[in-house]
Amino acid sequence: xxxxxxHPSRVICKSGTSVxxxxxxxxxxxxxxxxxxxxxxxxxxxxxxxxxxxxATYEQGVEKDKFLINHASxxxxxxxxxxxxxxxxxxxICSARGGRTGASRTSTDTQYFGPGTRLTVL
Amino acid sequence: xxSVTQMEGPVTLSEEAFLTINCTYTATGYPSLFWYVQYPxxxxxxxxxxxxxxxxxxxxGFEATYRKETTSFHLEKGSVQVSDSAVYFCALFLRxxxxxxxxxxxxxxxxxxx
Numbered sequence: 001x002x003x004x005x006x007h008p009s010r011v012i013c014k015s016g017t018s019v020x021x022x023x024x025x026x027x028x029x030x031x032x033x034x035x036x037x038x039x040x041x042x043x044x045x046x047x048x049x050x051x052x053x054x055x056a057t058y059e060q061g062v063e064k065d066k067f068l069i070n071h072a073s074x075x076x077x078x079x080x081x082x083x084x085x086x087x088x089x090x091x092x093i094c095s096a097r098g099g100r101t102g103a104s105r106t107s108t109d110t111q112y113f114g115p116g117t118r119l120t121v122l
Numbered sequence: 123x124x125s126v127t128q129m130e131g132p133v134t135l136s137e138e139a140f141l142t143i144n145c146t147y148t149a150t151g152y153p154s155l156f157w158y159v160q161y162p163x164x165x166x167x168x169x170x171x172x173x174x175x176x177x178x179x180x181x182x183g184f185e186a187t188y189r190k191e192t193t194s195f196h197l198e199k200g201s202v203q204v205s206d207s208a209v210y211f212c213a214l215f216l217r218x219x220x221x222x223x224x225x226x227x228x229x230x231x232x233x234x235x236x
Contacts, residue, residue, distance in 0.1 A: 006165075110156070
């Protein structure tokens with residue numbers, strides 16, 4: 001139980017284009033989802049926290065107009081990297097925290113992570 | 123602010139060796155503590171957790187005890203296997219006035235050689 005999926009797993013795009021990454025909780029309802037960025041051989045950096053039906057809360061230094069987050073349902077959040085540039089190339093990871101029990105029981109303080117999306121901007 | 127300090131890697135051990143990865147934390151409240159593992163090319167997986175002082179988390183032969191007096195959550199395994207090769211992240215979770223955050227350490231890369 002407590003499975004989180006991400007799509008796509010890898011994406012290559014040209015500079016200036018926008019890329020959308022989806023994060024889904026497959027067997028539980030996620031009231032809160034998180035988006036992280038991981039640099040090579042570094043730890044995860046929290047970018048933003050999103051609650052279903054409300055605006056995302058961005059960490060200091062993260063441009064909210066560049067990284068658009070939508071949490072439209074209890075099982076889906078999307079991150080759109082707008083006008084991507086080579087410096088946006090990174091590994092983006094989402095996580096979901098269960099606030100309600102669904103098909104599987106989840107702890108309300110445990111985040112379950114997706115497998116990540118490798119973005120390469122040429 | 124809240125922070126997690128992990129033993130710097132990389133760590134290389136022979137199969138069946140004893141493993142310790144140190145983790146200490148600084149937090150303003152009473153956090154939950156986690157160890158996550160990241161296998162090559164994959165996302166993070168929850169390895170174990172402890173939610174209060176003196177709790178011991180355990181999974182797949184790994185253990186860690188929440189030590190409030192030393193603000194530590196060291197990861198141990200008695201006999202490592204090649205399949206344990208991965209990056210291990212220590213993390214703390216706090217929820218304050220509705221704001222929640224999982225703060226990670228820098229990760230420790232573990233390589234087990236046959």
